[in-house]
Amino acid sequence: MTHFVPGSSKAKLYQAICQLLSDRYDEIAWGQFALQDWTELVRMAGEEGVAPLLYRKLSENKSQLNFPTGISTQIRDVHQRLATDYYKWSAQNQLLFAELGRILNALENVEAGVIVLKGAALGMSVYPDLALRPMNDLDLLVDKHSLDKGVETIRTLGYKVDSPEHLGMGSLGR
Numbered sequence: 001m002t003h004f005v006p007g008s009s010k011a012k013l014y015q016a017i018c019q020l021l022s023d024r025y026d027e028i029a030w031g032q033f034a035l036q037d038w039t040e041l042v043r044m045a046g047e048e049g050v051a052p053l054l055y056r057k058l059s060e061n062k063s064q065l066n067f068p069t070g071i072s073t074q075i076r077d078v079h080q081r082l083a084t085d086y087y088k089w090s091a092q093n094q095l096l097f098a099e100l101g102r103i104l105n106a107l108e109n110v111e112a113g114v115i116v117l118k119g120a121a122l123g124m125s126v127y128p129d130l131a132l133r134p135m136n137d138l139d140l141l142v143d144k145h146s147l148d149k150g151v152e153t154i155r156t157l158g159y160k161v162d163s164p165e166h167l168g169m170g171s172l173g174r
Contacts, residue, residue, distance in 0.1 A: 009037065009040070010040070010044070012029075012032070012037075013037060013040055013041045013044055014044060016028045016033075016041065017041065017044060017045055017048070017050065017054060020054060020057050020058070021050060021053055021054065021057060023057075023061070025061065025065050030067050030071070033071075033074075035074065038074045038075075038077065038078050041078065042078055042081045042082060042085075045082065045085075046085055049134045051082050051085035051086065051089075051134075052082075052085060052086040052089050052090075052129075052131045052132045052133075052134065053132050054082055055079070055082035055083055055085065055086040056086070056129070056132060058078075058079055058082065059079070086131050087131070089130075089131045089132075089133075089134045089135075090129075090130060090131035092134075092135070092136075093123060093130040093131060093133070093134075093135055094130060096120070096135055096137075096138060097120070097123070097124075097130060099138065100116070100120055100138050102157060103138070103140070103154060103157060104116070106153050106154070106156070106157055107142070107146075107150055107153055107154075109153075110146075110149050110150075110153045111146070111149075112142060112143065112146035112149050112150035112153060113142065113143030113145075113146050114140050114141065114142050114143070114146075114150065115140070115141040116138075116139070116140060117139040117140065117141055118139040119133055119134075119135035119137075119138075119139070120135065120138050120139065123135060
């Protein structure tokens with residue numbers, strides 16, 4: 001969990017990110033933002049995994065955001081940098097979901113019970129857009145009675161076991 005000193009510049013930026021994401025735009029004191037704050041806001045949003053969400057909020061709610069006059073250049077720059085992050089995650093997640101489909105089809109063909117967990121499960125059920133849930137991997141829970149069959153099936157897709165078995169489960173890597 002991220003901690004900031006109350007009243008610090010980072011706390012102000014973290015609070016602004018939270019307020020943007022919760023549609024509380026009118027509570028943000030944009031006039032107090034220095035030039036370097038905009039760069040830090042984008043960096044923090046990326047670090048916290050919410051840059052794609054922030055991009056979408058800014059894109060959808062431009063008319064509700066009352067930015068002070070004279071900061072349009074900073075806003076355009078922030079929006080562009082968030083867009084870059086958004087499209088990066090969109091591409092990454094499209095590749096992961098294509099691979100997930102391939103894995104799930106193979107497991108279904110051998111009747112291995114599997115449940116999609118964490119990011120991929122949320123990405124499919126909660127988020128309206130794949131880019132909004134940054135993911136770096138796929139988490140699957142395979143029925144213990146199907147584990148050997150599931151591991152072997154996934155191996156046939158080009159994956160290999162990277163580490164010793166732990167609690168009866170192999171760690172697969174590509």
